Amino acid sequence: EQVDQTYIMVKPDGVQRGLVGEIISRFEKKGFKLTGLKLFQCSKELAEEHYKDLKGKSFFPKLIDYITSGPVVCMAWEGVGIVASARKLIGATDPLQAEPGTIRGDLAVQTGRNIVHGSDSPENGKREIALWFNEAELCQWNPAQAPWLRE
Numbered sequence: 001e002q003v004d005q006t007y008i009m010v011k012p013d014g015v016q017r018g019l020v021g022e023i024i025s026r027f028e029k030k031g032f033k034l035t036g037l038k039l040f041q042c043s044k045e046l047a048e049e050h051y052k053d054l055k056g057k058s059f060f061p062k063l064i065d066y067i068t069s070g071p072v073v074c075m076a077w078e079g080v081g082i083v084a085s086a087r088k089l090i091g092a093t094d095p096l097q098a099e100p101g102t103i104r105g106d107l108a109v110q111t112g113r114n115i116v117h118g119s120d121s122p123e124n125g126k127r128e129i130a131l132w133f134n135e136a137e138l139c140q141w142n143p144a145q146a147p148w149l150r151e
């Protein structure tokens, strides 16, 4: 099967609320492979490039203010089927609509403070990882648990 990559980011509210470990843990326990991780204060330019598809939306300026309001935790993860699976683990964009058991469903209450980002396609996963990480910040490694996760 095809191994895909996704860009997951704990947004500034997730960092401020002390939810970094909890959020990383959801992906780690699922069995996906972490290939990049850093705490990072992003520029307005980077935030605008990341969310370029939403430029023109009424909430765009507020979204950029929010994402640049404090440090975020940037993560690159990989696995078979990871993009869609990570979106399910994260839950709906509006945390009030997100199912219990999902990150947003369990830990957030408003779209404008929905604590975590996940790429919406394998192509955007690659694009966003390249945008947020240098090649030297990414690790290729073989988790010891691999044979216990997939036959």
Ligand code: DAT
Residues within 6 Å of the ligand: 054, 059, 063, 092, 093, 111, 112, 114, 116, 117, 118, 120
């Ligand atoms: P998602 O983060 O679930 O992929 P998205 O890509 O449509 O959602 O939007 C990116 C972020 O923009 C989202 O996490 C929060 C913000 N946002 C989206 N729709 C919004 C709205 N109607 N009002 C305010 N913020 C919104």
Ligand code: MG
Residues within 6 Å of the ligand: 118, 119, 120
């Ligand atoms: Mg999105």
